[in-house]
Amino acid sequence: MNDNYYFNIKKKRPEEIYKNASDYFKGETLNRYATSKSMIRIQERLTIRALELLNLQKKDALILDAGSGPGFAAMYLKERGYNTVTLDIITEFLNYYDIKDLNPITSDMCFPPFRSNTFDAIISISALQWVYRKLSNKIMQDLLTHLAKSFYIILKPRTKLVFQFYPKSKEVLDSISRIFLDVTKFTGNVIIDNPNSAKKRKVFLVLEKLD
Numbered sequence: 001m002n003d004n005y006y007f008n009i010k011k012k013r014p015e016e017i018y019k020n021a022s023d024y025f026k027g028e029t030l031n032r033y034a035t036s037k038s039m040i041r042i043q044e045r046l047t048i049r050a051l052e053l054l055n056l057q058k059k060d061a062l063i064l065d066a067g068s069g070p071g072f073a074a075m076y077l078k079e080r081g082y083n084t085v086t087l088d089i090i091t092e093f094l095n096y097y098d099i100k101d102l103n104p105i106t107s108d109m110c111f112p113p114f115r116s117n118t119f120d121a122i123i124s125i126s127a128l129q130w131v132y133r134k135l136s137n138k139i140m141q142d143l144l145t146h147l148a149k150s151f152y153i154i155l156k157p158r159t160k161l162v163f164q165f166y167p168k169s170k171e172v173l174d175s176i177s178r179i180f181l182d183v184t185k186f187t188g189n190v191i192i193d194n195p196n197s198a199k200k201r202k203v204f205l206v207l208e209k210l211d
Helices: 026-034 037-054 072-079 139-153 172-182
Strands: 062-066 083-088 119-125 155-165 185-193 202-209
Touching: 037 072, 037 119, 037 155, 037 202, 062 072, 072 083, 072 119, 119 139, 139 155, 139 172, 172 185, 172 202
Parallel strands: 062 083, 062 119, 119 155
Antiparallel strands: 155 202, 185 202
16 A cells, blocks of 8 residues: 555544444344345445455355354355354344354454464454544553454464454554554555545455464
């Protein structure tokens, strides 16, 4: 990414208005999200792109869908033949559809309840902005640090994780990338599709665990 590249979204989004995802995704808002056909299509496209970036060679890979919501990404992964585990902090999301075959687990993705070297890949679609969105917030920094270390531990060696998310600014994006690279042995970079279009811009953080 060009060092001169810059963006700063001024419009407030739900993660800036609500303290936690569970404060926003409830009641009618949760229902609209879980039943939105356009959201299903968007999540599928993002998952397809995440798979391209993962470049998985193992056809029966075990993939963690972190911050899964109702499981849109994991459903698509299952259709493609992958083994999946869906994890979200909102139980109502995981109970919205019958996704027992996606191994749903209610948990904060910053504190994943898994053993070391469990997963062949991790994807997270549209969730990371709920963890870290304000540069001066020490609690958010600590949560992101714990998430980075935890994900490094639960991934197998020579595997990748892909975050698709919506950072508010280049400063927040750079800070997230720096924390991941500073507190773990991950290598990787940021990939931005359609960087100059506010509507079409898609941000991906692609990280690899080498050993």
